[in-house]
Amino acid sequence: MSLRPNAITSCTSARPLRVLQVLLLLSLLLIALVPSTIGKGRETWESGFVDVEPYLELRCACVKTVSEIHPKNIQKLEIIKPGAHCNKLEVIAMLKDGRKVCLDPEAPMVKKIAQKMLKGERSAA
Incomplete structure (x- = not known):
C-alpha cells in the first residue's frame, strides 16, 4: 500500500x-x-498610400488622393492601371523627400503632370 x-x-x-x-x-x-x-504591410494612412507588395495584397494601393501638388516636388510617377486588384486608375507620386502620395487621376493638374512626365520619358528613350 x-x-x-x-x-x-x-x-x-x-x-x-x-x-x-x-x-x-x-x-x-x-x-x-x-x-x-x-514590417509587413506597413500602412501610412496620413499620405493615403498603403505600402504593400502587390503579390501580398489584392486591394487598391490608394486610400485617399490629393488633387494638387507642385510638379517640382515629384521625383517619380507611377501609374497603375485598373485590374483585378483595384477597379480604379491609380497615380502614385514619389516625392523628393521620400514620401509616396496618391494623386487624383481625374484632377486636371494631375493629368497635365502625368502627360508631361510621360512625354519626357518617351523623348529620353
Whole structure:
C-alpha cells in the first residue's frame, strides 16, 4: 500500500516538467515567427498610400488622393492601371523627400503632370 502514494507524487511531479517543456517550445516558436511578420504591410494612412507588395495584397494601393501638388516636388510617377486588384486608375507620386502620395487621376493638374512626365520619358528613350 505504500507504493500507491509514491506513484501519484512521481506522476504529479513529472506533469509540471512536461508543461514547462511545452511552454518553452511554444515560446521558441513565437520568437521565431514574430520577426518574419514585423514590417509587413506597413500602412501610412496620413499620405493615403498603403505600402504593400502587390503579390501580398489584392486591394487598391490608394486610400485617399490629393488633387494638387507642385510638379517640382515629384521625383517619380507611377501609374497603375485598373485590374483585378483595384477597379480604379491609380497615380502614385514619389516625392523628393521620400514620401509616396496618391494623386487624383481625374484632377486636371494631375493629368497635365502625368502627360508631361510621360512625354519626357518617351523623348529620353
